[in-house]
Amino acid sequence: MRDVAVVSVAQSTHRRRVDDLNEVEMIQPVIHQAMDQIGAKIADIGFTVSGSSDYLAGQAFSFVMTLDAVGAWPPISESHVEMDGAWALYEAWIKIQAGHADTALIYSYSKASPGDLPRVLSRQLDPYYYGPLWPDSIAMAGLQARQMLDAGKISEEEMAEIAFRNRQVALENPHAQIKGSASVDELLATERTFDPLHLHDCPPISDGGVCVVLAAGDRAREWAERPAWISGIDHRVDSHNFGARDLTEAPSIVKAERNAGLHVGDIDIAELHAPFTHQERIVAEALRLPEDTVINPSGGPLAANPMMAAGLIRIGEVATRIMDGSANRGVAHATSGHLLQQNLVCVLDGES
């Protein structure tokens, strides 16, 4: 295996609604910041890949439009995934492992504000059985939360504590959209807007994006003083038939975690892509995180949740902390689809 590392990370300041910019105008400064931080030009990049979905802004071929931000001339080697950018990073990592590139530029973004996001997300469901029922993403999460509560795997208080912790710590995150939280008691006193979910159990709707640069071996050491080496990465999927799954567990995370070799070393921090409070518990348990692991020092997706980017942001947040020396080893988790259906686990390490 080649040693591959994250060497640069940039993200936007996530907002509820980016009205004044189109998608390429929104993501271009982020891409250029990630490149400028290491003094890289597009000619230095062997492979470019993005993650986005046309359904979010209702903009056909938006990923072709945002390629304008890269400067794809002379022609570049380029790809796109209709998934979270974490999967774009996975594709780039494979490309580098295969020897087809030594460096990669990965970015992902969404403007979800032009549409009705919970309804738009129902289009991820299978088109014959679930899709025609138009269950929105919050209703789906509510079904899962109900099962968690009924199984005694979490309490309403613990869910509020998760919301409180994430949003309080987001006060330190310059990119976060929701910073600070009312007290747990105050949260619990609010109505169950989507019974059993309170508003604080749900992620915000965010417009924004993220960009990550990967490099192999000496190139990584050249571009970063302390690269965040990818020591393991894997992604797995659970059944799309929600009735066939125990929604309180995520076997695909368990499998991905083992393949990524998470527990061969200590874990300082974990960035979990758990958009709903109860999902943080499912992910943390599937990853078998030790009690003292710092979970979501950025505030996680409960503080900012740009679709297609929030997973790659998790990788970026762990990598940033390794690169600045505040952490030695950490795990980033990304999810795609409803109810933690598809999951990616990426282990990052300060030592190659």
Added chain:
Amino acid sequence: MAPADNDRVVSTLPEGLWSQPQPTGVPDFGSDAEEVQRLRLPASMRYRFTPGKAMTRYLEGLKEKKFLGERCPVTGDVYIPPRGMSPVVGLPTTEQVEVGPKGSIASFCVVHIGFGEKAPPTPFVSALVLLDGAAVSTYGTLLEVPIEDVRIGMRVEPVWVPDEELTYSAENVTHWRPIDEPDVAPETLKGHF
């Protein structure tokens, strides 16, 4: 092959060209089961489109019957419609440049199958028009000329909707038509599609 019970005719395609294949090997569900041949699952979603900075400037220009492109800060090429970036260098375009309204036919095709409510009667000419001063062509319908007279390099001008119907839309130009100017040499259009 007779057309199936199509709910709507989407084109005037010659029969058989894009028709659905007849199902073969359909499993036998028993004599009582009704064969499901079609599932009707309508879906619609509403979006509030936000054009962004460059496209807003472009649309505001169209309302004034102006074609406002934007210049690449490195190559000097003017892109229209502008999307905010120079696709060649990946940097923002900030300088606005009025181009056209006259232009030259950079390429064209003769359309025999009309799509959409606003398509002219077939056959008609779809053209790429390189507006004077622009680096890339825009798309439009070319009318008011016999099809056999259309050629690359031909000079054209836009025909606008009546002033009271002008809005923030590329549909302000109903079509393009030839003007009495000498053709430009086709070689000068190379690389400007």
